[in-house]
Each structure stands twice: as C-alpha cells, then as structure tokens.
Amino acid sequence: MPKTLAGKLTPATRMGLSIAIAVGVYGISFGALSVTAGLTVWETCLLSALMFTGGSQFAFIGVIGGGGTGAAAWAAATLLSVRNGIYGMQLKALIRPPSRLIPVMAQLTIDESTATATAQDDRDERVRGFWTAGLGVWLTWNAFTLVGALAGDALGDPKQWGLDGAAVAAFLGLLWPRLTAKDPIATAIVAALVTIITVPLVPPGIPVLIAAAVTAAVWAIRRRRTAVAK
Amino acid sequence: MSILAWVLVGAATAFAIKLAGYLLPQSLLDRPPVTELAAAMTVGLLASLTVMNTVANGQSLAFDSRLLALGAAAIALKLKAPYLVVVLAGGLASALGRLCGLP
Numbered sequence: 418m419p420k421t422l423a424g425k426l427t428p429a430t431r432m433g434l435s436i437a438i439a440v441g442v443y444g445i446s447f448g449a450l451s452v453t454a455g456l457t458v459w460e461t462c463l464l465s466a467l468m469f470t471g472g473s474q475f476a477f478i479g480v481i482g483g484g485g486t487g488a489a490a491w492a493a494a495t496l497l498s499v500r501n502g503i504y505g506m507q508l509k510a511l512i513r514p515p516s517r518l519i520p521v522m523a524q525l526t527i528d529e530s531t532a533t534a535t536a537q538d539d540r541d542e543r544v545r546g547f548w549t550a551g552l553g554v555w556l557t558w559n560a561f562t563l564v565g566a567l568a569g570d571a572l573g574d575p576k577q578w579g580l581d582g583a584a585v586a587a588f589l590g591l592l593w594p595r596l597t598a599k600d601p602i603a604t605a606i607v608a609a610l611v612t613i614i615t616v617p618l619v620p621p622g623i624p625v626l627i628a629a630a631v632t633a634a635v636w637a638i639r640r641r642r643t644a645v646a647k
Numbered sequence: 648m649s650i651l652a653w654v655l656v657g658a659a660t661a662f663a664i665k666l667a668g669y670l671l672p673q674s675l676l677d678r679p680p681v682t683e684l685a686a687a688m689t690v691g692l693l694a695s696l697t698v699m700n701t702v703a704n705g706q707s708l709a710f711d712s713r714l715l716a717l718g719a720a721a722i723a724l725k726l727k728a729p730y731l732v733v734v735l736a737g738g739l740a741s742a743l744g745r746l747c748g749l750p
Contacts, residue, residue, distance in 0.1 A: 439731045446734060460654050467658035470665075476696055477657055484705050487653030491660070497692045498661045503685045505668020514669075523665040579742030582716025585700045586737020589717060592693040593724045595686070604687050605694035612698040616708055624703070625695045632691025636684055 429542040433533045433549025440471070440529055441557020446583045447474060448565020449572060453580065454482030458566040465562040469555060470527050472591055473498040475584065476625065483621035493625045504531040511535065511543055525551030528591070600639075608632050712744030 426434070444465065451461040456478060464474045473494035480490035504526050508514075511534065514522055530551035534543045572578055596602050608628040615624040648656075701713045719740035723733040 439729060442731055443734050446738070456650060456654075460651055463651075463654050463658065467655070468661045469658075470661055472693065472696075473657070473661055476692075477654075479696065479700060481650065483699075483703060487648055487650055491653050491657045493692075493696075494657050495660050495664070496688065497696075498664050500685050500689045501661070502664045502668035502671075503682055505665050506671060506673070507668075509669045510673060519669045520666065523669055524662060526665045526668065576712075577742065577745055579712075579716065579738035579740070579745070581700070582713050582719075582741025582744075583734050583738030585697065585713050585716040585741075586720035586723075586734045588693060588697040588700055589720045589737070590724060590730050590733040592690065592697055595690050595693070601687070601690045604690045608691035608694040609698045612695040613702065613708065616699065616703045617706060619706075621703070621705055625692065625699060628695035629688055629692050632687055633684065636687040640680070640683075 427542060427545055429533065429537045429546030430549045432536065433530075433546050433551075433553055436529045436533060436550050437553025437557050440554050441561050443587065444558040444561030445565035445568070446580060446587065447471065447478075447558075448562040448567075449569035449580055450475075450482070450565075450584055451478045451562075452566050452569035454478040456481065458563075458570070461566040462559065462563055465559045468494065468498075469524060469558070470498050470501055471558070472528075472588075475587065479584070480621060480625070485621040485623070489620070489623060489626070496626065496629050500528075501526050504528075507531065508534060508547065512540060512547065522547070522551075525555060527551070527554065529554050604632055604635065607635055709750070711750040712741040715744045715749075716741040 447465065448461055451464065451474075452458060456464075461478075464477065468474055468477070476497050477490045477494040480493050481487070505523060508522065508526060508531060509519075525547070530547050533550035534547035537543045537546050572580075592605065596605060608631065611628045611631045612624045615627050619627070697717070701717050702708050702710060716737035720733050720737040723736040728736070
C-alpha cells in the first residue's frame, strides 16, 4: 500500500483527499435538511451539483425552510457566494490556469479547494491541491447529498435526530476560523445582534440580508474613519 | 417562480460569480477594499446564518435545544476538533436535549 497509492500522494493531494472525505460526509446533513425544508430530492441534488457552494446552499434551504420566498433564498445564497469571486481572482493569480480550464475551475472554486491550493508553497502542488480538493469534494458532496435526501424522507422528524443542531454547528464551524482578530469578531457580534433584533420584525430570510447590509455599512464607516485618522 | 426555477437561477448566479473572479482584471484584486469588504461580508453573513439557525423559528425567536448545539460546537471548535466532529457534536447535543424532553 505505501508503495502504490499512498506513496504517490503529495502533501497537497493528501490534504485534498481528507478534506473531500470530511466535507463530503457532511453532505448527508445538507441533503436531509433540504428535503425537510420542503425541497424535492431532485431540487436538492441540483443545488449540490450546480450551485456547489455549501454555505450558499444552506442559506437557500434555510430561507425556504423558514417560510421565506424563492427570491429571498436566492438573494441570501448569492450574497454568501460573493467570496467565491474573490477566490477565483486569487487562484488565477496563484495558478495562472490555461483559459480552456477556467470554466471547470470556476465551478470547482469553493472554500475547500481554495484553502487547499493556497496552503501549498509551489505552483504544481497548488494545482494538485486545487483539483484533488475540488473534484474530490464535488464527488463526495453530491453522493452524500443524495444519500441524505433519500434518508431525510425516511427519518421522520429531523429535530429528533438533532439535524437542526447539526446545521447550527455547521455554520459556526464555517464562521469560527475567520474570527482571528478584533475586527471580524466585532463584525460577527454586530451581525448576530442585528439578526436577533430583526427576526421578529421582517419576513424569514430578510434578517440575513439586513445583517449583510449593516456589515457593509459598518465596514464603510470604519474605513472612512481610519482614512481620516491617517 | 417555482422553487425549481429559483434553484436554477441561484446555480447560474453562483457560477457567474465564480467565473467573474477569473475574468476580472488582476488590478481589481490589488485594491484592498474589494477583498476587505468581501471578507467582512462573509463573516457578517455567516454570523447571521448561525444565529438565525440557532434561535429563529419562522418569524419568532425560540430558545431550544439548538442552543445546546451551539455550545457543543463552540467547545468542539475551541478544542480544535475536525469539522465533521464539530457538526456531529452539534447534532448530538440537540438530539440529547430533545431526548431529555427539552423543546
């Protein structure tokens, strides 16, 4: 074994594969939560195959499950996927991919593939990391989404199984690594408070958008202040 | 529009955003505001989604076993547990809460 497969693995491909397994399994909770939120198995699988950006997919079904409209679900999912555009710019700068590969790379551009690529030190390793994590997560994420969606119908009340708690943990797990300094922590607290205040006041799904708008406004004010201070 | 239509529109938008990143001129990336704002927005959105999933119940606030999930996940993250363990800890905590008769 070490001389065959394991021996051919580089640090980047090893990292990509472990991420693919860890993240993919969690597609089960997405699939199950999605059908619980009222989407069909078919719609659930389309989200994983085509939208393919976990945070946005959760936002989409979260809004629908809370009784929000399709338009509000779309808006929340879209706002949360803006960072993928930034990832694309970073990856282009780091890897300089040939243009024929760009459409496929774009589809595979997510938190995990970007993280695996940027964690490497040389270009070849970055390329290997990107493709292993990107393709790997796509395959496992879609397979486990289907398993979860089919199981979701069979499970009955998902709350009894703690699936709503799993979703809470999933979001906190995405947020946590970003809380590395005073500024992001302050941003997170403001967004959290705005959400708690607005949930009873506006239709489901809208609090997330208001929190996003307040986050942008606070960022703009801070930026202007530091510019003036200089 | 039907949910299926919004799923497809959402998927098309997500792909367009990803693709735009590769097609925008490099000079835009070099401007700090773009990356800074995107980083701030991501934190704000994820924080909002975390809270919404913890306490929102439609258009009202509900404090139930999901708070246990939040606590368990925070402890797991503090202990540097892998992502999957964090998700499982959250699910287990709220499942146990319900088993004990909490809402």
